[in-house]
Amino acid sequence: YEKECRKQRLLDFDDLLLLAVRLFEKNPAVLRRYASRYPHVLVDEYQDLNLTQERLIELVAGGADPFVVGDDDQSIYRFRGASRASLERFVGSFPSARTITLGRNRRSSRRIVSAAAALIDHNPDRLTKQLRAPQSGPAVQMWECADAISEASSIAREADSLVHSGTPLSSIAVLCRTNAIARPIAAALAAHGLPHVVIGGHGFHDQPEIKDLIAMLRVIRDPGDMVALARPAAAALQPLLERFAVAAKQLDVRDLFFELMEQSGYAGELPGATANVSRFAENIGEFCETSTDHSLDALMRRLELVLLSGEDEAPAPVEASDAIQVMTIHQSKGLEFDAVFVPALVEGRLPQSSRSPRFELPPAVLEPLVRGREDVIAEERRLLYVAMTRARRRLYLTRATHYEGGRRWRESRFLNEVREAGPRVVVETQVAAAASPPAPAAVNGHSGDVHLSYSAISAYQDCPRQYWYRHVERLPVVQSAEAVHGVILHEVLRRAGELRKQGESISAPRLKSIHEDVWTETSFPDPRRAPAFKRNGAAELEAYRVRGGFDPVPVYLEQPFDVAVDGWNLRGIIDRIDRTGEGWRIIDYKSGRPVTRRRRDLQVALYALGATGALKIEPLELEVVYLASGESVRVEGVSAIVRDAEVEGSRVADGVRAGRFESRPERRRCRLCPYRLACTDAL
Known part of the structure; x- marks a missing residue:
């Protein structure tokens, strides 16, 4: 990425910071000139600075007296590289600086400030400050609701x-930990006829009109694209789009889009969407300015990468001066409202369950004082503190005992901390269950046996709507580069295993030859990334060979099974089964990142269920081999996880049979869903 930026003489935002720091560090004369030019440096929201920004301040203001304002209790942008320790580092860099503590809150009422102070006092190592407020106000409301519907209503x-x-x-305002939490509340507000706006719930490319435009262009590129045609706007224009498919190969994509809008009249039918349609046209123009290839195919390849990255731009601003504001807590920073609702205060939502970051930062970059799990909880606590202190007079902290999944959710640990403010500050209320809405109409339910595989069960668990698109509507999708790479590795492993069954050994040259043959026979969907996938795959296979992966002789390879299980049928293909001294070992190869333990156990348990039913072999050992990391995991407690897998499969079969295919939108999952374009609920 950096090499390509240098080649095109481009700088991104981070470059502007990093290169400025390097310039000042390597050129003292330049630094002195700028330092003398700016003798007074003022910085607001200092706790939101990352290390590069802090270093820039230290350099420019090193010989002066900078004036900074910050609140370590509001440090909530750790994912951007900010740190609550920034203020402590400032004191270390400017030891003569005088610290003035501002503890008076001029926004919120005394009770809100007392409740927020009781919460944030549980964070260790925070800068000491006495929080107080002169304004009176009603007690903080803490609601326990029977279920998510009751909470939203x-x-x-x-x-x-x-x-x-x-x-x-x-x-x-309704301030939510994630956008997914906002959906049912926005629906309840709409049901009560209350004007509201969900801020930042969807990015630019998730706006309905933009998804329509993308679907139209996909049909022009491939008239047989069934996922794109699942969008009504594209399906209604199918004859027109098919006519454009011929011209698209000769037209500049800017002209193509102009003609499409002219002949379809799409933009005129949706006056409220004009701003986003115009921006989409501008984006096409910007693409053509930086690309030598102005074809539709080139634009769509670029767009697919943008969508896959998960980095989206904001849509055109919505005019909503008189509407209830629904947003995430991060988006509310710096705002204030007369009344604030903070929903879903349960363990797993606020605080969120710990999850691996998208990128692992080296320890040297992480703040020195608080590393590990406690810091994650401390930041979640600061997040709730920020949400509570957005309220001027009324604050409502709500939760439900039951959300999706049927299990009982534990209340957030933070609520007990808020309760320490006392009963005069916090008033608790039990909210009875609301009338149950009518059950969703069955859609293409099965009247007979249901046939399931691991992928089908997993898809239903993640999102029943995705299962419906794939297994009921049977909308075909193009396999990703990662999926095809996995197919290639599995085929190499199968061929190598067949040679072992014939008594032949697998040498490094032989394995390399097999890998080359499979690549030659396989059509790879992304030629640009093919060399990297091929190189990595060869290295992973050789590492597996060196570890002795081909030493045992397999008994079964790519073994299919189809067995009846309590009113439903389980089918699948097992990668490999070896004979052991005491029984059998099922081996499952993984070409991607390690999956969660629950998902891993479900898959191999289903294979065990299939093997015992179809092949009548036991006892069984279960092993998962992660090719990329070189890790092999032996799964314990086979009998227990097989029982759990059978129960889970039966639960999914019941849902499929009843036609329950509701959506379960979640931003990360929706981002990678191949049916995102067709789904109206995707985040």
Whole structure:
């Protein structure tokens, strides 16, 4: 990436910071000139600076007296590289600086400040400050609701009551930990006829009109693209789009898009979408300015990479001056409202369950004072503190005992900390279950046996709507480069295993030859990345050979099975089964990253269920081989996980048979879903 940027003489935002720091560090004369030019340096929200920004301040203001304002209790941008330790580092860099503590809150009421202080006092190593407020106000409300529907309905009813008592719509906010939490609450507000706007719930490319445009262009590129045709706007224009498919090979994509809008009249039918359609056209123009290839195919390849990256731009701003604001807590930073609702205060949502970061930072870059799990919880606590202190007069902390999945959710550990403010500050209320909405209509339910595989069960667990698209509607999808690479590795392993069954050994040259043959026979979907995949795959296979992976002689390879299980049928293909001294070992190869333990155990347990039913072999050992990392995992407790897998399969079969195919949108999952374009609920 950096090499390509240098080649095109481009700088990104991080380069502007990093190169400025390097310039000052290597050229003292340049640094002195800028330092003398800016004798007074003022910085607000200092706790949100990352290390590069901090270093820039240290250099420019090194010989002066910088003035910075910050609050370590509001450091919530760790994912951007910010750190609550930034203020402590500032004191270390400027030891003569004088610290003035501002503890008076001029926004929130005394009770809100007391509740927030009781919470944030549980964070270790924070800078000491006495939080107080002169304004009076009603007690903080803490609601326990029976289920998610009751929680959303209660928030909507209370918001309606506030509006009728004179609170402006725009002075009411619902602050959520994630965008997915906002969906049912936005639906409840709509059901009560309350004007509202969900801020940042969808990026630019997730706007309905942009998904329509992408679907149209996909059909022009490939008239047989069934996923794109699942969008009604594209299906309605199918004859026109098919005519454009011929011209698309000769037209500049800018002209193609202009003609498409002219002949379809799409933009004129959706006046509220004009701004985003215009921006999409501008983006096409910008693409053509930086690319020598102005074809539709080149644009779509670029667009696919943008969508896969997960980095999206904001849509055109929505005019919503008089509407309830629904947003994430991060988006609320710096804002204030008369009334604030903070929903879903349960373990796993706030605080969120710990999850691996997208990128692992080296220890030297991480803040020195707080590393590990406690820091994650401390940041989640700061996040709730920020949400609570957005409220001027009324604050509602809500939770439900049951969300999706049927299990009982434990309340957030933070609520007990808030309760320490006392009963005069916090008032608790039990909210009864709301009337259950009508069950969703069955869609293509099965009246007979249901046939499931691991991938089908996994898809249903993640999102029943995705299962419906794939296994009921049977919408075909193009395999990703990662998936095809996995197919290649599995085929190499199968061929090598067949040679071992014939008594032949697998040498490094022989394995390399097999790998070359399979690549030659396979059509790879991404020629640009093919060399990297091929190189990595060869290295992974050779490492597996060196570890002795081909020493045992397999008994079964790519073994299919199809067995009846309690009213449903389980089918699948087992990568490899070896004979052991005491029984049998099922081996499953993984070409990608390690999966969660629950998902790993489910897959190999289903294979065990299939093997015992179809091949009548036991006892069984289960092993998962991660080719990329070189790790092999032996799965313990086979009998127990097989029983759990059978129960889970039966639960999925019941849902499929009943036609329950509701969506379960979650941003990361939706981002990678091949049916995202067709799904109206995708985040």
